[in-house]
Amino acid sequence: MQLPREVVVGDKTLDLIGDICKKLDFSGSALVVTGPCTRRIAGQEAIDLLEDKGISVECSVVSSSAMKDVELVKEKIEEFEPEVVIGIGGGTKIDVAKLSSAQKGIPFMSIPTTASHDGIASPLVSIKGLNKPYSVMAQSPMAIILDTSIIIEAPYRFTASGCGDIMAKFTAVRDWKLAHSVKNEYYGEYAASLSLMSAKLVLENAGVIKPESEEGLRVLLEALISCGVAMSIAGSSRPCSGSEHLFSHALDLVAPKPALHGEQCGIGTIMMAYLHKMDWKGIKETLQAIGAPTTAEELDIEPEFIIQALVRACEIRPERYTILERKKMSYDSAKKLAKATEVID
Numbered sequence: 001m002q003l004p005r006e007v008v009v010g011d012k013t014l015d016l017i018g019d020i021c022k023k024l025d026f027s028g029s030a031l032v033v034t035g036p037c038t039r040r041i042a043g044q045e046a047i048d049l050l051e052d053k054g055i056s057v058e059c060s061v062v063s064s065s066a067m068k069d070v071e072l073v074k075e076k077i078e079e080f081e082p083e084v085v086i087g088i089g090g091g092t093k094i095d096v097a098k099l100s101s102a103q104k105g106i107p108f109m110s111i112p113t114t115a116s117h118d119g120i121a122s123p124l125v126s127i128k129g130l131n132k133p134y135s136v137m138a139q140s141p142m143a144i145i146l147d148t149s150i151i152i153e154a155p156y157r158f159t160a161s162g163c164g165d166i167m168a169k170f171t172a173v174r175d176w177k178l179a180h181s182v183k184n185e186y187y188g189e190y191a192a193s194l195s196l197m198s199a200k201l202v203l204e205n206a207g208v209i210k211p212e213s214e215e216g217l218r219v220l221l222e223a224l225i226s227c228g229v230a231m232s233i234a235g236s237s238r239p240c241s242g243s244e245h246l247f248s249h250a251l252d253l254v255a256p257k258p259a260l261h262g263e264q265c266g267i268g269t270i271m272m273a274y275l276h277k278m279d280w281k282g283i284k285e286t287l288q289a290i291g292a293p294t295t296a297e298e299l300d301i302e303p304e305f306i307i308q309a310l311v312r313a314c315e316i317r318p319e320r321y322t323i324l325e326r327k328k329m330s331y332d333s334a335k336k337l338a339k340a341t342e343v344i345d
């Protein structure tokens with residue numbers, strides 16, 4: 001199992017980037033992978049800080065998370081031979097840096113500028129062109145720097161989305177347990193507990209998670225780290241991704257304009273909790289308190305696509321046994337479920 005060696009959370013922690021690189025023995029060279037906007041927000045500052053420490057830096061600016069971006073960064077790695085690849089930006093930049101460095105056997109460091117999903121701390125990536133609509137294993141970040149003064153400046157919608165991805169752990173763990181009892185699938189108690197603990201942490205602290213609250217943001221960041229570690233321990237996304245994620249992945253395929261991953265997962269969690277006979281209302285109220293969407297209207301997605309996604313969710317990953325395998329969704333039962341949970345009218 002691969003785990004991060006340095007995780008720092010707090011105000012102005014980006015300033016520590018040079019010291020962290022030196023501590024991990026990356027004192028010669030680094031390749032920074034960032035986006036056009038995130039370079040302005042944090043990327044350039046990171047480059048300057050590294051150069052101040054005498055580290056030679058090259059920069060790759062990527063604008064999407066397609067395989068072509070990964071190939072471009074891999075070429076840059078071959079050319080420059082950096083000791084470490086540092087992803088600075090939102091989920092897409094982190095994923096491109098994570099996959100390209102993993103495929104080239106170079107350590108990777110994660111410096112997210114938003115907290116919209118758990119990929120910022122996990123060993124998994126979601127890349128267009130991998131022919132899989134879900135995340136696949138790459139490598140765990142060697143270090144994670146979560147600078148709250150940067151992340152708090154991102155639109156609050158991203159933070160609320162991150163909370164949706166965390167609430168998903170309630171149903172993900174329940175699905176995993178179900179697969180263990182029905183299919184005798186391996187179930188890791190420790191990884192499951194870590195994942196569940198993060199969901200409880202957000203549930204119990206929902207009241208402090210609001211725009212411009214550093215305290216609330218820290219709760220979310222700690223939960224996201226704990227989920228990343230849970231996946232590193234399990235060696236798969238199993239502890240953090242169940243039927244609610246299958247629904248979100250299906251929605252990505254059927255909806256003309258999908259919403260954020262964590263927003264969709266949050267709504268999936270409400271509906272899957274209903275199927276599991278869990279406290280779906282408590283989950284819904286928590287998401288509402290945080291300010292995350294709980295209806296199709298708030299997602300800005302037509303009810304029809306919610307129903308279609310529920311029907312198709314079980315096709316996404318047939319090997320991943322979840323409640324959707326047990327309660328095969330017809331068009332009518334899907335519609336009934338979405339109505340019962342007031343996701344659609």
Ligand SMILES: [Zn+2]
Pocket residue numbers: 117118165241245261265
């Ligand atoms: Zn997720």
